[in-house]
Amino acid sequence: MKSVYTMTLTEARQLAVGRQRFAFSHGMTGEKDGVFRTVAHLGYVQIDTISVVERAHHHTLWNRVPGYRPGDLDALLSRDRRIFEYWGHAASYLPLEDYRFYMRRMRAFSDPVSKWEKDRMQKYGHLMPEVLKRIRDEGPLGSRDFENTEERREGWHPKPVKAALEMLFYQGRLMVKERQNFQKIYDLTERVLPDWVDVTEPDDEACGAFFVRRALNAHGIADEKSILDYIDSGEKPVIRTALNRLVETEEVVHVAIDELPGKKYYGLRNVLENPDSGPGGHVHVLILSPFDNAFILRDRVRDLFGFDYAIECYTLPAKRKFGYFVMPILWNNRFVGRLDPAADRASDTLTVKALYFEADFKPGDAFIVAFADALKRFARFNGCNSVRFEGKDDRGVAEKVTGKIKEVIGS
Numbered sequence: 001m002k003s004v005y006t007m008t009l010t011e012a013r014q015l016a017v018g019r020q021r022f023a024f025s026h027g028m029t030g031e032k033d034g035v036f037r038t039v040a041h042l043g044y045v046q047i048d049t050i051s052v053v054e055r056a057h058h059h060t061l062w063n064r065v066p067g068y069r070p071g072d073l074d075a076l077l078s079r080d081r082r083i084f085e086y087w088g089h090a091a092s093y094l095p096l097e098d099y100r101f102y103m104r105r106m107r108a109f110s111d112p113v114s115k116w117e118k119d120r121m122q123k124y125g126h127l128m129p130e131v132l133k134r135i136r137d138e139g140p141l142g143s144r145d146f147e148n149t150e151e152r153r154e155g156w157h158p159k160p161v162k163a164a165l166e167m168l169f170y171q172g173r174l175m176v177k178e179r180q181n182f183q184k185i186y187d188l189t190e191r192v193l194p195d196w197v198d199v200t201e202p203d204d205e206a207c208g209a210f211f212v213r214r215a216l217n218a219h220g221i222a223d224e225k226s227i228l229d230y231i232d233s234g235e236k237p238v239i240r241t242a243l244n245r246l247v248e249t250e251e252v253v254h255v256a257i258d259e260l261p262g263k264k265y266y267g268l269r270n271v272l273e274n275p276d277s278g279p280g281g282h283v284h285v286l287i288l289s290p291f292d293n294a295f296i297l298r299d300r301v302r303d304l305f306g307f308d309y310a311i312e313c314y315t316l317p318a319k320r321k322f323g324y325f326v327m328p329i330l331w332n333n334r335f336v337g338r339l340d341p342a343a344d345r346a347s348d349t350l351t352v353k354a355l356y357f358e359a360d361f362k363p364g365d366a367f368i369v370a371f372a373d374a375l376k377r378f379a380r381f382n383g384c385n386s387v388r389f390e391g392k393d394d395r396g397v398a399e400k401v402t403g404k405i406k407e408v409i410g411s
Contacts, residue, residue, distance in 0.1 A: 001250060005272050009259040012221060013305060013333040015275050019220035020294045022286060023066050032072040034065045036082050040095040043214035043231060044088030046291045049182070050313060052325050053343045053350075054382050056291035057093060062381055063286055078178035081194045085176040085184070088231050089296055096197055101210045103201045105233040106172030120167055127164035132173065132188075140177045140187040207234065208242025212252065213268065218293060219300075220275070221255045221265045226300040263303065285367065285374040286330040287339070295328055307335035307358070323354045329371070336361040337394070343382035350379035354392035363397050371397075372404030 007015070021041055038061060039045050048056035062068040073093065076083045083093045086102050094102070112118045135141050146161040165186055168174040175192040176184045193199075202210065215222055215230035227243060228236045243266065246252040253272065255265035288295050290311045295301055302308050309328060312320040323340025330336075337357035343350050352375070357363060363371070379387050387405050389398035 001269070002253060003250070004254045004256055005267060006256045006258065009257055009304075010333065012255075012257050012265075015220040015272075016304060017294070017330070017333050018275065019218060019271070021064050022284075022294075023064055032076060032080065035061055035068065035072045036076055036080075036095070038064045039076075039083055039093055040097070042218050042293045043098075044092035044094050045293070046089055046296065047085070047091040047093060048289075048291050050325060053327075053341055055182075056289040059289040059381075060292050063288065063292070074179065077176070081192070084192075087170070087233050089229075089293075090232070090291075096194070098210070099193070099197050100199055101202060101207055102233050103172065103199065104207060104235070106170065107201075109167065109170040109172075120163060124160055124163040124167060127160055128168055131161060131164045132168060135174065135186060136188060140185045142180070142183050142185045144183065204238045205242060205245065208238040208240075209246060210234075211239045212243050212246055216252065216266060216268045217271065220271060221267045222297075222300060223263065223265050223303070226297045227266065229297060260303070284330075284332055285370040287341075287374055287378050288328050288330055290325070290327060294330075301335065305335050309338070322356060326354075329374075331361075331367060331370070334361075336363075336367075340391075341378075343379075343384055345383050348384050349386045349388050350375070350382055350384040352387065352389045352398070355389065355398060356392065356394045357397070363395065363400075368397065368400050369404055372401045375401065376405055 021038060042060075045057050045060050050056070053059070054062070057073065058068070058070050061073065073083075077085070077093065082096055084096050084099060086092065086094055087105060088094050109117060112121055131146065134146070143159065143162040143165055165174065165184075169176070169186060172189055174186040175189045177187040177192050178185050211231055211234035212227055215227040218230070219226065222230070224240070224243065228234075228239050243252065247254070247266070251269060252266050253269050255267045255272070257263060257265065290296075290309070295309075298309055307328065309326075311326070312322060313325050317324075322338055325342075326338045326340045328335050328338050335358070337355065339352050339356070340354040341350055341352050375387050379385065387402070389402060393399075
């Protein structure tokens with residue numbers, strides 16, 4: 001058996017994109033089961049509050065599940081109990097079958113070590129018993145159900161009761177039962193967690209191996225840093241030790257990329273021996289969320305795809321280079337540009353406030369047609385039936401795309 005797999009950069013990118021299970025490369029159904037299998041394959045789907053366009057978790061799933069309906073995700077959480085909310089890569093939806101691998105993180109919040117956790121306990125710990133008692137006595141509640149004279153915000157500090165709820169959630173004593181208008185409704189874990197869920201806390205070896213497999217299963221190949229960073233709930237020394245052990249047992253093998261000498265990647269042997277083909281032909285354009293699983297590891301995207309990106313919605317407007325919520329454009333196996341969109345539901349219009357392409361990319365006719373179709377689909381996903389360009393238009397692409405959109409937007 002091979003101990004080192006060698007591939008070209010094109011093959012590496014093709015494998016990486018293929019493993020992300022985008023709709024054009026896999027026959028995923030639009031039913032709830034397709035949504036669940038996508039979450040399970042990726043390991044998590046990140047939740048985000050920014051709503052200038054459809055929120056990140058819906059966007060990530062829409063790109064992978066044909067006919068995706070946001071209600072299916074809600075049903076999987078609140079009725080079917082097949083996914084749960086917790087800290088994956090930031091706040092995330094996770095497959096409930098993985099629950100036990102997050103119990104160590106919950107225990108860590110109960111016996112805080114980090115400054116952030118200690119500060120939260122010191123400031124808001126006194127509220128936790130009363131919050132817990134009310135939910136035990138009254139049933140599921142959200143932060144809006146609590147009246148608290150202390151609820152005054154200063155800067156980035158959270159409201160006290162909301163912080164107390166979050167700490168109980170991080171400790172695993174509360175779970176998110178459902179969301180109402182995107183607001184979290186909490187209940188006692190014992191009333192939410194199904195009895196079929198394994199709550200046996202794994203040892204170091206099992207826990208570390210879980211996070212290694214999750215990262216490599218979703219990405220195909222990844223360097224050590226990406227494996228450590230893919231899901232934040234794992235303990236990095238434990239994951240690193242597990243990675244080395246899996247290499248020794250040959251479940252994980254080293255991967256060398258011809259054009260990236262000196263970079264050490266890893267892959268699951270069974271994935272490398274049965275690679276996904278990824279997209280065929282030059283017809284596929286995807287507009288991705290900055291929080292998409294394929295894009296969230298910025299260093300990996302820069303090294304493997306040569307695409308340098310920094311999110312700017314948290315940057316002062318005067319210091320932004322590209323825009324508020326810029327989204328990467330994926331053309332087959334390459335990130336070729338970025339756009340800054342905003343959905344105005346009142347006017348039924350998706351506005352592209354800026355459009356940029358990589359210096360070495362020439363938008364040809366095939367790309368223009370595919371990009372127009374991608375914008376049309378993205379507009380409809382956001383509840384809009386028209387697309388308008390304004391502001392920065394790199395290389396006059398907007399005019400060409402607008403013409404193509406007019407041909408198909410009504411179809």
